[in-house]
Amino acid sequence: MIVGEQKPLEEIMALLGDARKVLVAGCGTCVTVCFAGGEKEVGILASALRMKSKLEGHPMEVDEVTVQRQCEWEYIDPLKPRLKDYDAVLSLACGIGVQAMNERFPDVLTLPGLNTTFLGLPMEQGVWEERCQACGDCILGLTFGICPIARCSKQLLNGPCGGSQNGVCEVDPDIPCAWQLIWERAIAFGQVERLLEIQPPKNWSKSRDGGPRKIVREDLRLTHTE
């Protein structure tokens, strides 16, 4: 899932600037699950904005709404009639939701209240870890199910660098060394020799390096353009 983290209140206030009437818009999917931008967080942030703006002598009128998925037209379209009342929308969705709002409702500026952080996994209550970089060319089949693109600080494809010690990465002892994990899996499966093949340079054109990506599935499209 997409994992996000709320921006500091000061930064949000600065982004909102002179806006006096604000709609805080949450999203009921990924950011709800990671406790960053669901209905509950919308309520808390809206109260904080009301209090802070009042204390600062420029009270803000703040309304709240949470849609099931801010990244799909059908869920955000019902917001349209309300939006003309607001100076700004503060979205607590991920960056996709923020952009969907701006694209669908170009007359009102939707601002981000979250930092979209990574594609990851809740490890336990309150702990999330990155697992995927959406590089567009999955190599998990070569690395025993552990991704060195997302989990090795240097994105190495041919084994650990010289900074791996006691199972952790040189960058931070809180980061497990991805190649230590891959090595242990290779041993467990009795397939160490698979790690001895030299992996050639990665085709990064399938990642963001090839420019913004798009998938078109003609078999699924309802309207076809010739």
Next chain:
Amino acid sequence: MAEERTNGYKSGSNLEKILRAGHFAVTAELGPPQSADPEVIRHKARLLRGVVDAVNITDNQTAIVRMSSIASAVLAMQEGIEPIVQMTCRDRNRLAIQADLLGASALGVRNLLCLTGDHQSFGNHPTAKNVHDLDSIQLIRMVKEMRDEGRFQCGDEIKGVVPRFLIGAAINPFADPFEFRPYRLAKKVAAGVDFIQTQIVLDMDRFREFMKRVVDMGLHEKVYILAGIGPLKSAGAARYMRDKVPGMLVADEYVERMQAAVKGIPKEDKKARREAWRQEGIRIAIEQIQEIKEIEGVAGVHIMAIEWEEAVKPIVEGAGLLPRPEV
């Protein structure tokens, strides 16, 4: 054709000739300045001239911005030093690396060390974007294919003069997973590396164990291995390397020797303590080289006296490795 031009040598560098002739090779390291001052390079180069066979010129070492390794190498060459240009995968993609390698070769550089690079979070630009388009093994293969097959990484032919380097790489026998380390060396050999410089050896038992595996795998017959020597500057530095530097192992014996070196010297006499430490550091380095010379499969030593180039000459001299052979 290529063979004729270089008399059978891959690059024709002094380092290659020393290694091929079977001499025990000695290399050192020169860190470029964090400024545009050529005098720093010239001064350090003069300290190393005639003392070692070739000198590594570091590439934004520890992710701190310094004068470029290729520019520094040219300045060092003007002072009679044969450079080993270090090239990391951290700061450049495959286009930039290949462009720089064409330039380095055109300027007369004949030795290259292919590295992954320290992570930028350790340096003075921790908010920088890193590259890692290639890893060090892919870099080795790319340089070999440029040299031996006359092809760019994309497969296009290099029309005209090909870059000609003796290809080096680093290996850390002290990092984890330990069992994987000889295999990683084997991968570098398969990728086409000609010589290896190891991480600083401060745990002789572990190094012997590593070399035994290397010899058992026959890798020492396919690549020249230079053991890393890092003279200790103080007891504090030894402790720091033992306890805080990821990927380093320091035997307690060395820490204790450094601590004992200043016994009886009052704490206030900083100068005398510094001198005593440095003398002991040089003494340990000399003893290590003498031990390492006896280990099967070791072709030389790489002395990393970081910001202490003055130490190199007494170490090489003390180890009985002067004068350097003419080849």
